[in-house]
Amino acid sequence: MQESSSNPERLNPRQLMDHLKQFVANKRTTLNEVFIRRIVSAVFFALFNYWALKSYIKGKRGDGPYGDSFRLSTFFEDLLSKGFDYAIYPLFLYRVGADHYILNPTTVVLLSKPWKGVQENVEINYDVLEMLLESAYDILDYLEKHY
Amino acid sequence: MWTIAYSYTNNNTETEQTQIVLSFAQRIPTEQVELGFSIIGRYVYTVGITVNRDVVKEVESMPENMLTIHGIYDMLRVFRGEKVLSVLREYLHLNEESMSILKRIGELEFVDLRKFASLLLWLVNVLRYEVTDVSLVEDLETGELQFVSVCIDNCGWKEWKILSKFVKKRLVEEGFSDIAGRVALVCRKALQTRKG
Numbered sequence: 315m316q317e318s319s320s321n322p323e324r325l326n327p328r329q330l331m332d333h334l335k336q337f338v339a340n341k342r343t344t345l346n347e348v349f350i351r352r353i354v355s356a357v358f359f360a361l362f363n364y365w366a367l368k369s370y371i372k373g374k375r376g377d378g379p380y381g382d383s384f385r386l387s388t389f390f391e392d393l394l395s396k397g398f399d400y401a402i403y404p405l406f407l408y409r410v411g412a413d414h415y416i417l418n419p420t421t422v423v424l425l426s427k428p429w430k431g432v433q434e435n436v437e438i439n440y441d442v443l444e445m446l447l448e449s450a451y452d453i454l455d456y457l458e459k460h461y
Numbered sequence: 462m463w464t465i466a467y468s469y470t471n472n473n474t475e476t477e478q479t480q481i482v483l484s485f486a487q488r489i490p491t492e493q494v495e496l497g498f499s500i501i502g503r504y505v506y507t508v509g510i511t512v513n514r515d516v517v518k519e520v521e522s523m524p525e526n527m528l529t530i531h532g533i534y535d536m537l538r539v540f541r542g543e544k545v546l547s548v549l550r551e552y553l554h555l556n557e558e559s560m561s562i563l564k565r566i567g568e569l570e571f572v573d574l575r576k577f578a579s580l581l582l583w584l585v586n587v588l589r590y591e592v593t594d595v596s597l598v599e600d601l602e603t604g605e606l607q608f609v610s611v612c613i614d615n616c617g618w619k620e621w622k623i624l625s626k627f628v629k630k631r632l633v634e635e636g637f638s639d640i641a642g643r644v645a646l647v648c649r650k651a652l653q654t655r656k657g
Contacts, residue, residue, distance in 0.1 A: 386600050387607050391642035394608060395633065397626035399645045400618075403610070404652060406598075414601060424598040424610075432596040432610050434652070 319382075325367045327360035328454060335447055342440060350443050351412035357450045358409040361457070362389050368461050392461075393453065401449035408446055411436040516588060516620065517627050528587055531635045534579040542567045545578050553585055559595040566597065571606055576640045580632065581611065590624075591615065598645070608645045616648035624648070 318324060334353050338345060366376065366384040369392075375381030376388070393402045411422045419437035537545055546567070550560055567574040584590045591614040598607045616624065625646050632641040 385605065386603070387605055390607050390645075394645055395629060395638060395642035397629035399625035399629070399647070400621040400651070403645050403647050406607075407652075410601060424601075425596065432598055434649075 319367075319370060322364070322368045322371055325360075325364045326458065327357070327364055328458070330360055331357060331447065331450060331454065338440075338443060338447070345440055345443075347418065347438060350438055350440065353443060354405075354408050354412040354438070354446055357446065358405050361405075361450060361453050362386065364454075365389050365392065365457055365461065368457060393456075396456065398453055398456065401452050405446055405449055405453075407434055408436060408438065408442060412438055516624050519588075528583070529635060530579050530583045530632065530637060533582050534576055534637075537575045537578055537582075540575070542574055545574055549578050549581060553581060553592055555592065556594060562595050562597055566595075566609060569606070571597070572609060572640055572643045576637050577609070577644065580628075580637070580640055580644065584611070584613070584628070588624075588628075593649070608643050610645050610647050612647045612649050614650070616650055618648070618651040618654060621646070621648035621651045 334357065338353065341349075362384075366382070366389070369384060369388075370376075370382055374384075374388075376384035390402060390406070407422060407424065410424065411420065415422060415436070418439075419435060422434050422436045424432040424434070537548065540548065546560065546564060549555065549563060555563070563574070563578075566572060566577065581592055581595070585592055593612045593614045595612070596610050598610050599605060600607055613621075613624070628646060629641045632638065
């Protein structure tokens with residue numbers, strides 16, 4: 315456990331993202347929707363994992379017996395305070411769409427409380443995936459160099 | 462030349478008659494500026510730059526005494542919650558859904574309503590963006606509130622990047638880090654454009 319908590323590169327998603335980017339570029343016309351959905355979700359949570367580990371190494375603690383389970387809200391708070399609104403909002407929106415909605419296109423609601431929340435029209439396709447990967451790389455660059 | 466005039470009077474907080482007198486957003490010819498209004502800031506406003514604005518350059522060209530987020534907060538901090546909401550209703554022209562969300566934000570204390578209102582008024586009246594709606598965003602799996610989304614109208618993709626970075630830097634510099642991390646600026650048009 316000691317080793318796993320001290321090396322942030324263990325969960326650096328750059329290799330995964332580079333591989334996915336190359337894969338996506340090569341499959342532009344034949345990319346199956348299932349691939350797109352899984353890539354969106356995987357990239358979002360890979361960034362979240364990497365951020366969480368770097369937070370842990372910096373001395374922050376989350377929940378669980380070892381304090382190694384971090385909240386999504388803290389992830390957003392850190393990135394939004396640095397001005398990554400343009401990157402984190404689409405990633406979260408499409409991650410919710412990819413994991414929780416099966417129609418395509420569809421309308422994603424980001425609030426389940428009685429009062430009405432954000433509704434966004436979402437279409438999961440190749441162009442969106444390119445946009446999300448671009449946003450994800452912006453976040454990754456920041457996490458690698460400045461976080 | 463056009464300018465923006467701001468004024469507020471602090472008549473009587475006990476009777477809740479404190480009010481902002483002149484529209485934050487009102488553009489008036491500079492020759493009319495001397496009509497007793499308290500001018501906090503002025504800059505030349507170019508009509509028609511809405512899609513790919515260089516917000517940073519625009520703000521850098523504003524005079525140093527241009528109204529800050531903190532300046533607006535100093536005005537709003539004497540108001541009670543209901544009064545803050547009525548100021549937002551009057552100056553932002555938000556729909557009823559957004560107004561009910563704002564009221565809920567105040568009740569939940571997820572963000573400080575006065576600080577948040579100051580940001581909204583600054584976006585609309587200093588940066589000249591139109592805020593189309595405000596909403597709460599939660600994680601559907603845990604039900605936990607994540608952030609407040611503020612939708613900006615007519616804002617392009619590159620502009621969204623610049624605006625996000627600039628506004629958040631400004632918030633942090635002015636001592637509003639708590640707001641910076643709990644508010645997401647959303648350029649819906651950019652999202653639609655990038656969908657291909």
